[in-house]
Amino acid sequence: MERIELENISDFALGDENIAFAPYFIGKSYISLLNDNEIRIHNVTFEPGCRNNWHIHHGSGQILICVGGHGWYQETGKEARLLKSGDVVYIAPEIKHWHGAVKNEAFSHLALSVPIGSSSNEWCEAVTHEEYGKL
Amino acid sequence: MERIELENISDFALGDENIAFAPYFIGKSYISLLNDNEIRIHNVTFEPGCRNNWHIHHGSGQILICVGGHGWYQETGKEARLLKSGDVVYIAPEIKHWHGAVKNEAFSHLALSVPIGSSSNEWCEAVTHEEYGKL
Numbered sequence: 001m002e003r004i005e006l007e008n009i010s011d012f013a014l015g016d017e018n019i020a021f022a023p024y025f026i027g028k029s030y031i032s033l034l035n036d037n038e039i040r041i042h043n044v045t046f047e048p049g050c051r052n053n054w055h056i057h058h059g060s061g062q063i064l065i066c067v068g069g070h071g072w073y074q075e076t077g078k079e080a081r082l083l084k085s086g087d088v089v090y091i092a093p094e095i096k097h098w099h100g101a102v103k104n105e106a107f108s109h110l111a112l113s114v115p116i117g118s119s120s121n122e123w124c125e126a127v128t129h130e131e132y133g134k135l
Numbered sequence: 136m137e138r139i140e141l142e143n144i145s146d147f148a149l150g151d152e153n154i155a156f157a158p159y160f161i162g163k164s165y166i167s168l169l170n171d172n173e174i175r176i177h178n179v180t181f182e183p184g185c186r187n188n189w190h191i192h193h194g195s196g197q198i199l200i201c202v203g204g205h206g207w208y209q210e211t212g213k214e215a216r217l218l219k220s221g222d223v224v225y226i227a228p229e230i231k232h233w234h235g236a237v238k239n240e241a242f243s244h245l246a247l248s249v250p251i252g253s254s255s256n257e258w259c260e261a262v263t264h265e266e267y268g269k270l
Contacts, residue, residue, distance in 0.1 A: 010221070011201075011202075011219070011220040011221030012221045013221070034200075034223045035198055035223050035225055037196065037198075037225045037227070038195060038196055038198070038225075038249055039174060039198055039247055039249060041198070041200070041223065060173060061172065061173055063170055063172075063173070063174055063176070065169075065176070065200070065245065066146075067146075067202075084146070085146040086145070086146030086147045086148070088169045088170050088176065090170055090172045090173075092172070110200065112174055112247070114173055114174060114249055
């Protein structure tokens with residue numbers, strides 16, 4: 001997908017290709033740091049079909065603020081939730097989950113976390129083509 | 136301004152008229168609670184010309200995520216900063232400041248704070264028509 005198309009998904013900065021987290025993603029994503037004081041805020045943009053692996057936040061949770069396109073959020077054992085701009089998702093600590101774009105459209109969300117000394121992320125297995133394909 | 140017009144300023148819920156904070160605002164505003172876990176997130180929408188009084192956050196700061204229209208943010212002794220959707224403002228604790236809409240357009244921002252036991256807001260004098268009129 002062309003960069004200019006992805007820049008138009010939301011009013012927030014697209015940033016650079018998300019190399020740091022690429023080992024935990026299927027597909028291409030972009031990341032932009034918007035704030036690093038008290039609350040860390042990144043804008044994360046997923047190309048169509050892109051999603052992160054199942055993962056768990058230990059110690060503190062995460063909040064997703066949807067700002068463009070359409071995406072999915074799923075907690076283990078639950079139905080996937082379709083997300084659109086204006087939706088807000090609270091992800092409690094210790095909940096195994098994944099998020100990403102729908103198949104045919106890019107998706108941008110702000111990801112918020114309160115940096116705490118003891119907090120960490122645990123990355124698990126990929127969301128398989130079979131799982132994702134059913135959505 | 137008609138409610139339907141204000142609802143179209145951003146993709147986030149407009150909520151109700153902001154009665155609780157009305158004593159500290161000039162003009163009419165709306166507020167909607169979007170998240171109350173770990174990070175408190177409100178969507179605040181200001182009608183054109185509406186702004187809050189000068190105020191100070193004690194203990195922890197605040198982050199504004201601009202999601203629609205155009206507004207102003209000003210810290211004491213500094214030039215006012217024009218805000219548009221996609222801008223993010225970090226307001227450090229103990230900084231005297233105000234924010235609100237421009238004269239001729241409504242403005243919506245998400246306001247984020249990390250609830251801390253000892254944090255509080257100190258509300259000061261209004262932004263006068265003379266101060267605001269110069270912008």
